Amino acid sequence: MQLNWGDDDERFRAELAAFLDEHAPAEAAAGFDFQGEAGGDGGIVPWLRDWQATLFDHGWMIPGYPPELGGRDCTPAQTLIYLEELARRRIPRASHFPGYAIVAPSLLEYGNEEQRRLVPAAIRGDTIWCIGMSEPNAGSDLAALRTRAERRDDVFVVNGQKVWTSYAMVASKCFCYVRTDPDAAKHRGISLLIVDMDTPGIEVRPLTHITGQADFAEVFFTDVEVPVGNLVGPLNGGWALTQGSLAHERAGLWVDGVARLDQTVRALVDLAKRTGKDTDPGVRRAIAAMDEQASSLRSLGYKGFASFAQGSSAPEHSYMKMASSEAGKASYELGMELLGAYGAVTDAELGEEAGRWVTNFYVSFANTIAGGSSEIQRNIIAQRVLGLPRGV
Amino acid sequence: MDFSLTDDQQLLVETARQILTNECPPRLLRAHLDDRSEYAPLWQHTRGFAELGRGDCTDLCLFLDELGFVAAPGPFLATTLFAALLEELDADTALRDAVAAGEVTGSVAVAGRSGVWEPNDDLVKSFVLDADAVDHLAVVSATTGTESGVVVTLLPNPGARALRAIETVDTTRRLFEWDTGDEIGAAIPCSSDAWRAFADRAHVMVAAELVGAARRCFTMALAYAKEREQFGRPIGSFQAIQHKLAEMSLVLERATAAVHYAAMTVDARDPDRTRACHVAKAAAGAAARRNLVDSIQIHGGIGYTWEHDLHLFLRRATGTEYLFGASSWHHDRLADLLFG
Numbered sequence: 001m002q003l004n005w006g007d008d009d010e011r012f013r014a015e016l017a018a019f020l021d022e023h024a025p026a027e028a029a030a031g032f033d034f035q036g037e038a039g040g041d042g043g044i045v046p047w048l049r050d051w052q053a054t055l056f057d058h059g060w061m062i063p064g065y066p067p068e069l070g071g072r073d074c075t076p077a078q079t080l081i082y083l084e085e086l087a088r089r090r091i092p093r094a095s096h097f098p099g100y101a102i103v104a105p106s107l108l109e110y111g112n113e114e115q116r117r118l119v120p121a122a123i124r125g126d127t128i129w130c131i132g133m134s135e136p137n138a139g140s141d142l143a144a145l146r147t148r149a150e151r152r153d154d155v156f157v158v159n160g161q162k163v164w165t166s167y168a169m170v171a172s173k174c175f176c177y178v179r180t181d182p183d184a185a186k187h188r189g190i191s192l193l194i195v196d197m198d199t200p201g202i203e204v205r206p207l208t209h210i211t212g213q214a215d216f217a218e219v220f221f222t223d224v225e226v227p228v229g230n231l232v233g234p235l236n237g238g239w240a241l242t243q244g245s246l247a248h249e250r251a252g253l254w255v256d257g258v259a260r261l262d263q264t265v266r267a268l269v270d271l272a273k274r275t276g277k278d279t280d281p282g283v284r285r286a287i288a289a290m291d292e293q294a295s296s297l298r299s300l301g302y303k304g305f306a307s308f309a310q311g312s313s314a315p316e317h318s319y320m321k322m323a324s325s326e327a328g329k330a331s332y333e334l335g336m337e338l339l340g341a342y343g344a345v346t347d348a349e350l351g352e353e354a355g356r357w358v359t360n361f362y363v364s365f366a367n368t369i370a371g372g373s374s375e376i377q378r379n380i381i382a383q384r385v386l387g388l389p390r391g392v
Numbered sequence: 393m394d395f396s397l398t399d400d401q402q403l404l405v406e407t408a409r410q411i412l413t414n415e416c417p418p419r420l421l422r423a424h425l426d427d428r429s430e431y432a433p434l435w436q437h438t439r440g441f442a443e444l445g446r447g448d449c450t451d452l453c454l455f456l457d458e459l460g461f462v463a464a465p466g467p468f469l470a471t472t473l474f475a476a477l478l479e480e481l482d483a484d485t486a487l488r489d490a491v492a493a494g495e496v497t498g499s500v501a502v503a504g505r506s507g508v509w510e511p512n513d514d515l516v517k518s519f520v521l522d523a524d525a526v527d528h529l530a531v532v533s534a535t536t537g538t539e540s541g542v543v544v545t546l547l548p549n550p551g552a553r554a555l556r557a558i559e560t561v562d563t564t565r566r567l568f569e570w571d572t573g574d575e576i577g578a579a580i581p582c583s584s585d586a587w588r589a590f591a592d593r594a595h596v597m598v599a600a601e602l603v604g605a606a607r608r609c610f611t612m613a614l615a616y617a618k619e620r621e622q623f624g625r626p627i628g629s630f631q632a633i634q635h636k637l638a639e640m641s642l643v644l645e646r647a648t649a650a651v652h653y654a655a656m657t658v659d660a661r662d663p664d665r666t667r668a669c670h671v672a673k674a675a676a677g678a679a680a681r682r683n684l685v686d687s688i689q690i691h692g693g694i695g696y697t698w699e700h701d702l703h704l705f706l707r708r709a710t711g712t713e714y715l716f717g718a719s720s721w722h723h724d725r726l727a728d729l730l731f732g
Contacts, residue, residue, distance in 0.1 A: 001394060001395060001396070001397065001398070001401070001450045001652060001655070001656050002393070002394040002656070003393065003656040003657060003659070003660040003662060004393065004660065005393055077393075265730070269730050269731060272731075273731070278731055281724070284724065284727035284730075284731065285720060285723045285724060285727060287727065287730065288674075288723040288724070288726035288727040288730060289674070289723055291671070291726055291730060292650075292671050292675055292678070292722075292723065292726065293646075295650065295667075295668070295671045296646040296647065296649060296650035296653075296671055296672075296675040297646055298653075299395075299646070299649035299650050299652065299653035300645055300646045300649040302393055302395050302649070302653070303395040303645075303648075303649040303652065305395070306394055306395040306396040307396065309396075310396055316645070319641075319642050319645055319646070322638075322642065323642055323646065375635070378634065378635040378638035378639070379631070379634065379635075379638075381638040381641060381642070382628075382634030382635065382637055382638045383634070385641070386614055386634075386637055386638070386641060387618075388614075388617065388618065388626075388628040388629065388633075388634050388637065389618075389625070389626055389628060389629040390629065391629055391630065391631045391634055
């Protein structure tokens with residue numbers, strides 16, 4: 001066990017810090033409160049697109065990748081430092097996540113040569129991608145998806161519906177999971193297609209969140225013809241590809257959630273002082289308990305990273321996903337409690353805090369649902385980490 | 393930043409686990425219930441690890457975790473706390489060497505009757521670990537006579553004094569109250585830095601032991617959930633039980649990581665160490681409470697019986713939660729740091 005980073009790693013951090021000091025957009029410092037007030041056109045913020053391209057061009061977009069893919073071949077520890085430094089400075093990394101975080105690594109691993117040519121633009125953010133996974137009847141049970149693709153000469157004909165599809169309104173391409181063998185067991189009949197969003201037969205209907213924002217959508221496919229060359233990986237072998245994400249960054253996915261929790265703790269301290277509740281022993285203790293969680297979760301994240309870097313599986317990912325999202329929700333709830341009768345007020349004329357905490361509380365509901373709900377994480381921990389028998 | 397165990401640390405854990413499993417079975421804990429001298433054969437094995445007391449806090453905490461896992465009775469925790477204080481005081485080299493060699497035992501008296509482990513001027517010292525059996529006692533007191541306001545008195549053979557045993561639910565641990573009267577004589581000044589360093593180390597040490605006890609409760613519950621069948625299948629296949637165990641392991645894992653981090657900050661004399669050690673003890677308390685409550689629940693009726701061994705570890709966890717500050721006290725100290 002060793003508390004400090006090595007000299008090489010500290011040099012890496014210094015180089016990154018110098019780059020960020022010089023290039024980080026002013027909007028990054030000012031604009032992002034807690035969860036990030038995304039907005040923009042279909043969820044894409046224009047200055048963030050420019051920033052993503054700048055990161056790519058300087059080899060700071062995915063530092064663990066080679067330069068031609070927006071990186072600098074850095075080590076896993078340096079990737080962790082990179083994620084920490086961005087989170088600490090509250091600098092977002094990309095205008096949208098599907099392209100660089102899901103499409104790029106999946107195509108690099110499973111795509112053919114032509115498909116792999118799509119990768120740089122996906123990472124740089126030049127191409128906006130959406131991911132066609134969830135359906136009305138396939139949420140946590142993703143393998144139950146029903147959108148069908150039938151082979152007809154040299155096209156697949158796609159019919160069905162996707163839902164909760166982030167950025168579908170602005171995306172030019174969709175990474176779409178479809179059923180190609182309705183008779184096989186449900187995990188064995190799924191394939192992955194690249195679908196151009198301007199193909200006839202695609203209809204996108206924006207879905208508005210409970211917060212009033214709309215950055216995801218329902219997508220309807222009616223006799224959509226997709227060239228067979230757009231099949232990614234083997235026919236009926238798509239299930240393995242649903243697990244695709246930046247594998248080498250997986251052990252650092254917790255960094256952002258924990259940094260946010262840390263920042264919320266500090267905001268709670270300020271709020272308690274401003275509302276004169278900083279002498280209330282119950283309030284002090286509740287905020288300290290939140291700090292205990294944030295701090296111990298950070299340690300757990302590092303511990304998971306250590307086993308990941310040694311080549312072991314890192315079950316900490318499920319712990320971190322579940323715990324940081326649940327704690328996040330509770331932290332905003334605490335802020336609302338400190339506001340007393342103003343907890344639910346969103347009237348901006350009634351002070352700078354109006355709506356800030358309750359809005360973040362609502363936004364945080366998504367974090368315990370999306371990307372594997374807390375309940376699914378508990379199943380994963382119980383069965384894959386603790387070795388309990390498959391549940392009923 | 394690296395949380396992985398070195399080969400030496402891995403070996404330390406494996407060796408400790410092997411010795412303690414053999415030498416501290418539940419039947420020793422039951423014998424100790426009636427006769428406290430039953431810890432003696434175990435001490436012959438654990439004294440060989442006493443040098444950890446003045447070594448790296450990370451190694452010491454790995455060993456303490458294993459000690460908590462078997463709920464080992466005996467003066468190891470007391471003696472290594474004593475060693476930590478002696479090191480900070482830069483006191484008597486011969487005594488420090490003898491303690492590190494496992495030849496001499498000791499304990500530290502801090503809390504007064506108020507039960508706060510901070511220097512105080514109460515002439516009655518309370519919650520003193522193993523005071524009747526150790527060779528030396530270090531009494532920490534508040535005074536107006538020194539710059540830091542803290543002094544330490546070293547006394548030999550505390551067992552010869554009129555000690556009052558404090559009964560707690562934890563039958564694996566011995567605690568005492570002692571009215572020092574006018575015995576506090578020649579005292580060694582203790583700087584604020586030395587006291588702070590001792591307190592930080594003590595907090596993470598007790599946290600490490602507590603995490604071990606919590607881990608035992610968890611391990612027993614997990615094993616039971618896999619073997620106990622109801623409705624024709626293991627109860628561990630039911631989601632209600634699975635989710636309980638997932639939450640238990642989460643709080644346990646995060647407490648373990650918090651202890652490792654805090655121990656590293658102690659070894660590095662990192663500026664974050666006081667805060668990290670408060671976090672570690674608070675998180676360990678949360679892990680212990682959740683795991684002891686839910687392990688009983690998962691065991692059902694059998695866990696509620698005297699015959700079943702679970703209660704021995706339950707007791708250890710409950711008692712240790714309150715040593716060197718309960719979670720709420722550490723939260724209050726964390727709040728002091730947060731609010732400035």
